[in-house]
Amino acid sequence: MSSTPASGKRKGLPNILGNIAWLVGGKGFGAICSLVYLALLSQSLGIRDFGHFSLIFGTGQALVAIAGFQTWQTMVRFGAQAIHQQDWGRFGRLAWLCGGLEAAGAIFGCLAAYVIYFGFADRLGLNPAYVHMAFAFNCALVWARVTTPNGIVRVLDRFDVSIYVEAVVPAGRVLAAIAIVVMGASVGRFLFAWAAIDLLAAALYWIAAWRLAPHALARRHIGGIRTALRENPGAARFFGITYLSSTLDALFKQGPLLAVGYFLGTSTAGIYRLADQLAQGFGKLSALLGRAIYPEITLARISNDAGDFRRLVLQITGIAGIGGLIVTLVALFFGGDVLGLIGGEAYARGGVILLPLVIGAAFELASVSYEPVLHSTGHAAYPLIARVIAVLTLGVGIFAFVSAGPVGIGWAVALGMAAGYLAMSVIVWIVLHWDRKRA
Known part of the structure; x- marks a missing residue:
């Protein structure tokens, strides 16, 4: 079967809200599952082993970004x-x-994982008994985190299919966590x-993509690299820009956890990780909105006039800003209680870490429409400026505040995210002003 978005003028916000409805259903299910398996994982392993797991998983996520490409954005763009x-x-x-590029990135990721775990595991405070399993896990992770079929499904407006596939991960983790706790x-x-x-x-994502677009993914289209680049002028540059953006984003999101492990120890990393995981749960609302927004903004840019496009951006920004305020208030009043409920009494003190991390997530949520807007208007390099500012601010903040412990690193994250948000806001509104004048 196949599915194609309708041509003609896009409906904008109604289409986005429809996409969000599917994503909220899936992510709501995923959020409930994640709370369950996080509770099982953190309480059954204890602070120290949960810290080891967190450092291994955090390193893997950083490697995924460094070795991988956000090819879903290229597929949509x-x-x-x-x-x-x-x-x-x-x-x-x-x-x-895009798929071939991801395979090459996965090979590079495995090589990088080998260097990290067999050369620098002691620097991270990792138990030597975990080195081989950590290496194998990271290799699996870089091969599993494919985004090309994700982009295929989303550009075809089949968010329902993506939700069904993505539900496999949280549901599977809950079932696995229960079984592991029973076994030991x-x-x-x-x-x-x-x-x-x-x-x-x-594997399921690739199967779904093939079923939605079997003619497109026919074997006769394999290997036409030069033709693909010629048919999509600017794609090579876009690959490079999105790669740098995702790498900087990974440094921002995983760097603080690795810094906690390096400067403050494995047990502290476990407490920080649980707080960060919950904050990123709020922050995943940004990713949810971004996935719903990205295809619609790209298609709206093609089919709508400049005035309609600008109004759409204003509507999205207003909704996201309200969402950022709500998640901050939730963390302020209930953050410590939630951490204690999930991880137990030993983790409850992470509530003070959670607040600055959620404030950072709120800034991320408020800027959710910015990158899709810049990509759709042909300014894909501009988000790099904001990300560089954010990473530099984060780095300075970590060294300045690390003496305050994990809370200080949490505030470094909030400061870095605020700096990136302000820079991105200025860039986007200048671009929209230019766009309106040219129209």
């Missing part, structure tokens, strides 16, 4: 035009180009289960 024109050959060649909890068993579930989800 350049595939939207091919879908609009019903050019399945062009769309398929782009998809195979260990870091190795949790790592094995997480890796197997992620690999299964990746």
Whole structure:
């Protein structure tokens, strides 16, 4: 079967709200599951082993970003035009180009994981008994975190399918966590289960993409790298820009956890990780909105006039700002209680860490429409400026505040996110002003 978005003027906000409805259903289910498996994992392993698990998982997520490419953005940014024109050959060649690039990145990720775990594991305070399993886990993770089929599904406006596939991960983790607790909890068993579930989800995503666009993913379209690049001028530059953006984003999100492990120890990293995981749960609302917004803004840019496009951006920004305020208030009043409920009494003191992390997540949420806007208007390099400012501010903040412990690093995260938000806000509104004047 296949699915294509309708041509003509886009409805904008109603389409986005429809996409969000699907995503909220899926992410709501995922959020409940994540609270369950986090509670099982943190309480069954204890602070120290949960710290080891957190450092291994955090390193893996950083490697995924450093070795991988956000090819889903390329599929949406350049595939939207091919879908609009019903050019399945062009769309398929782009998809195979993106998939091949991800495979090359996964190979590089495995090599990087080898260097990290067999060369620098002691610097992270990692138990030597975990080195081999950590390496294997990270290799599985870089192969599992594919985004090309994700982009195919989203540019075809099939958010329902993506939700069904993505539900496999949280549901699988809950079932696995229950089984592991019954058998006897260990870091190795949790790592094995997480890796197997992620690999299964990746395979299901490719199957779903193939069923939605079988003509595009036909084997005859494999290998047309030069043709794909020629058909999509600017794609190579876009690959590079989104790669740098995702790498900087990974440094920002995983760097603080690794800094806590390096400067403050494994047990403290476990407490920080649980607070950070909950904050990122709020922050995932940003990713949820971003996935719903990105295809619609890209398609709206093609089919709508400048005035309608600007109004859409204003509507999204207003909604996201309100959402950021709400999550901050929730963390302020209930954060410590939630951490204690999930991890037990030993983790409850992480409530003071949670507040600055959620404030940072609120800034991320408020800026959720900015990157899609800049990509759709041909200014994909501009978000790099804001991310560089955010990472530099974070780095300075970590060294300045690390003496205050994990709370200080949490406030460094909030400060870095605020700096990035302000820079991105200025850039976006200048671009929209130029866009309106040219129209």
